[in-house]
Amino acid sequence: MRVEIRVLGGLSVQLSTRTLRLGTPKQQAIFAMLTVQPGRLVTVDDLVDELWADRPPRSAIANVRTYAANLRRTFEASPAGRGVIERQRNGYRLVVDPDRVDVFRFEVERNAGREAVSAGDLDDARQLLERAVARWRGPMLAGIPLGPFLTSRTVAAEEERLLTVELLADVQLRSARGDLAIPLLRDVVARHPLRESAYLLLMRALFERGDNAEALATYDEIRTRLVTELGVGPGNNLQDLRRSIVASVSHAGGAVTCPSR
Incomplete structure (x- = not known):
C-alpha cells in the first residue's frame, strides 16, 4: 500500500500515482477526522458531533455511513487502497502508518530538531527544523469545514508551527x-x-x-x-x-x- 496524505495546507491524498478526489466537503471532513487519528477508532457519534455539532439532522447517522461508504469505494477502486479505511461495528479507522501523513512527519522532525538543539548540534537542528517548517503549504486543513474537534486540532497544530518557526529562527541567529x-x-x-x-x-x-x-x-x-x-x-x-x-x-x-x- 502506497498512500501519501497531506493536511498542512489543504487536504490531499496520493494513492500510488493517482490523486484521489474525496467528494463532498462533509466526506472530506470525515476523512480528515480519520487522518489526524490514524489507527484509532473514530466512532459514528464522534463524526456526527464533528459534522453537525449540537444540531444533527435525523438522518445524521445514515448520512455518516453513506459518506464513509463513498470514501471506502473511492479508495478500494485501486488495489493499493483496499483496507485503508476499515469499517468497524460502531465506527471507522484509518489503517496507515503515521509516517505517511505530513503532520506526523512534521512532528517527528520538530522533535528531532529540539533534541539536536538541546545537544548543542545547531547544524543538524537547523536542517531538521527547516524540513519541518517547509512541510507547511498553508493553514492545516484549509478549505475543509471544521467542527469542534478539528478546530481544536488545527489551532494546536498552528501553535506548534509557530513555536517551530521561532526555534528555527533562534537557531539561525545562533548560527x-x-x-x-x-x-x-x-x-x-x-x-x-x-x-x-x-x-x-x-x-x-x-x-x-x-x-x-x-x-x-x-x-x-x-x-x-x-x-x-x-x-x-x-x-x-x-x-x-x-x-x-x-x-x-x-x-x-x-x-x-x-x-x-
Whole structure:
C-alpha cells in the first residue's frame, strides 16, 4: 500500500500515482477526522458531533455511513487502497502508518530538531527544523469545514508551527544565519500581529544585520498594536532589547532614523 496524505495546507491524498478526489466537503471532513487519528477508532457519534455539532439532522447517522461508504469505494477502486479505511461495528479507522501523513512527519522532525538543539548540534537542528517548517503549504486543513474537534486540532497544530518557526529562527541567529530568519519572522508577525516572541526574534535579526532603524521601527509597530488592541505595553524582553539597541547606537555615536512605512 502506497498512500501519501497531506493536511498542512489543504487536504490531499496520493494513492500510488493517482490523486484521489474525496467528494463532498462533509466526506472530506470525515476523512480528515480519520487522518489526524490514524489507527484509532473514530466512532459514528464522534463524526456526527464533528459534522453537525449540537444540531444533527435525523438522518445524521445514515448520512455518516453513506459518506464513509463513498470514501471506502473511492479508495478500494485501486488495489493499493483496499483496507485503508476499515469499517468497524460502531465506527471507522484509518489503517496507515503515521509516517505517511505530513503532520506526523512534521512532528517527528520538530522533535528531532529540539533534541539536536538541546545537544548543542545547531547544524543538524537547523536542517531538521527547516524540513519541518517547509512541510507547511498553508493553514492545516484549509478549505475543509471544521467542527469542534478539528478546530481544536488545527489551532494546536498552528501553535506548534509557530513555536517551530521561532526555534528555527533562534537557531539561525545562533548560527550566524540571521538573514534567513527575517522573512520567516515577517510572515509570522503579518499573520499573528500580537505575537511578542516573534517580534523579539525579528528585532534581534534586524539588529544583528545592522538594521538598527528597522529594528526600532519594528518595536514601535508591536508597541502600537499592543496599546491600541489590548491596552498594554510590550513585555520586559522587548523593552530590554530596545534599550540595548538604543544604547548600542548611542555608544557608536550614530543616530537612528526610522524608515518610512
